[in-house]
Amino acid sequence: MLKIYNSLSGKKEVFTPLNEGHIGMYVCGPTVYSNVHLGNCRTFMSFDMIFRYFKHLGYKVRYVRNITDAGHLVDDAEDGEDKIAKKARLEKLEPMEVVQRYTVDFHSILQKFNFLPPSIEPTATGHIIEQIEIIKDILEKGYAYEINGSVYFDVTKFNEDHAYGKLSGRKLEDMIANTRELTAQDEKKSPQDFALWKKAEPQHIMRWPSPWGDGFPGWHLECTAMSTKYLGDTFDIHGGGMDLKFPHHECEIAQAEASNGRSPVNYWMHANMLTLNGKKMAKSTGNSLLPGEIFSGDNAILSKAFSPSVVRFFMMQAHYTSILDLSNDALLASEKGFHRLMDALQILKSLESGKNSDFDVTSWKQKCYDAMNDDFNSPILIAHLFEAVKHINAIKEGRESISEADKALLEATISSFVFDVLGLENKSESEAGTDKLASVVELLIQMRKEARDNKDFATSDKIRDQLAEMGIQLKDGKEGTTFSVS
């Protein structure tokens, strides 16, 4: 029985999909006006893991994650400028050049992190017509008004017969009480109202024709248009970063309820933020890291480069609803733990099975599922994986044994959780996996053994130390010497 923490109710709820065996999931994707933010990666990674687990359980999942390539305003005021258009103006590029450049960056980073591609990755600009249709609908229902070629959602009107603020726990009256005075020339009736369609000023490059004149859609609308188009008026899961809860997701609910009278989403899921050295990431203070800067080591914050798998493992060690703090020490610790896990996986392959098992693999497997079924508790899953690591090492040293059947079950289970669900990759294995390197190292190991047998420790240590410098670590064990590549 799978339980999910639903942000809408504030409780863990038993997950029941609308259609048995099928899941519709929408996650708000990036606005492609700059390199993808590391915190953003964490959010997407959490949902990648969730997507993977659903698939692992055998669900047919339609996972929609959009690309925002228009409509995300720099601010919601009268002079609101589209983020893409602004960047294009600053860099003297065509807006679509900006979109293309950062979409490519986004995909390449996600690929390094071993993300599964979503089922559909729609763009806002590809769904202008759908957005216009929804605006027409909302206007007809009386929850929006047109003024000077722009259309705004009438939050006050909507709140009369719906609950605006139910997701974020806000009350409209409180919001009004806490709002600063309107800028003098604001055309909105109330500061809480938000744009469904913005009139394009003559100099504005990104523009589309509409019944209200040339303009562009509001940011909140695209997600409503694309999610309902591909997943239906009501669908199972809507996810995104905690920062999107208000106003973005709140507005999505309002738009959907205004146009078709029904709550659009059964389970709202929000991934929590990533901090850096205990503080929020912000370019302005220098407390900021790009994913690429972690992989290359080219940054002033970390002592060395870390592989995407290590970063992924680090993130999977925290629950997706907790704030996670990234630091050099934390990554160093994760790197060691990650290698220990990967080494154990390697050892498992060559383990000799015995008559009986000292390790109850079946109940261990159940505990792994219990952890994941409890709101995707990946840190608990990882704790269980390390329990298996202990047993694997004990079996290797002959202190415990495992039956043929249990060994096969353990191998299948652990690799499906590590690789399929958590999405980790054993990079060192694939690099060391080239047979030639392996046989060269085996040769060196053999030569070192001969030197050691002859008590020629100068030679044996030279082999060991020089290989270590190349990142190849020799490990002497009871059954001989093995190696790992870092």
Next chain:
RNA sequence: GGCAUCGUGGCCGAGUGGCUAGGCACAGCUCUGCAAAAGCUUGUACAGCGGUUCGAAUCCGCUCGAUGCCUCCA
């Protein structure tokens, strides 16, 4: 200022009204020519102050602090 989430041992991080999280680091031991790796052993922590309770770190209140949103920043 308002709303929200949270505050756990040296570090990162789970969890929970009474029973071992886990990883990393540290120390001792085993193994080793010496190391490394691996294994074993050791840590009584839960922001502070009150309250509820037979019993709270876990529930309630207040205080302090962090993060998010309310305002451009994921």
